[in-house]
Amino acid sequence: MQSEKAERITITLPPEMLASIKKKVSSGSYGSTSELIREALRLWQKKEEEHNARISLIRERLAHSAQSGDPVPLETAFKSIEKHHKLRIKKQANENI
Incomplete structure (x- = not known):
């Protein structure tokens, strides 16, 4: 397996992001940026x-x-869903009696 050569790039970050990165690196969570x-x-x-x-x-x-x-x-589908929901509620109510 051939290893890939890393390429250096430059990125620009807002100060808050850079501060977060530096904090993580300095805490030892990461070895480098x-x-x-x-x-x-x-x-x-x-x-x-x-x-x-x-x-x-x-x-x-x-x-x-x-x-x-x-x-x-769509109207037919919703009516069918409503019918099944009412039957389920009724069945649950009968089971609780």
């Missing part, structure tokens, strides 16, 4: 991957839903 920034980028990449996976899953579910049968008018 570069280490902290690499960790932050790894977390950002993971968040992006998870977001993309969620979006992909939503798209798959939407595609499946679009192919799962005839559409139901």
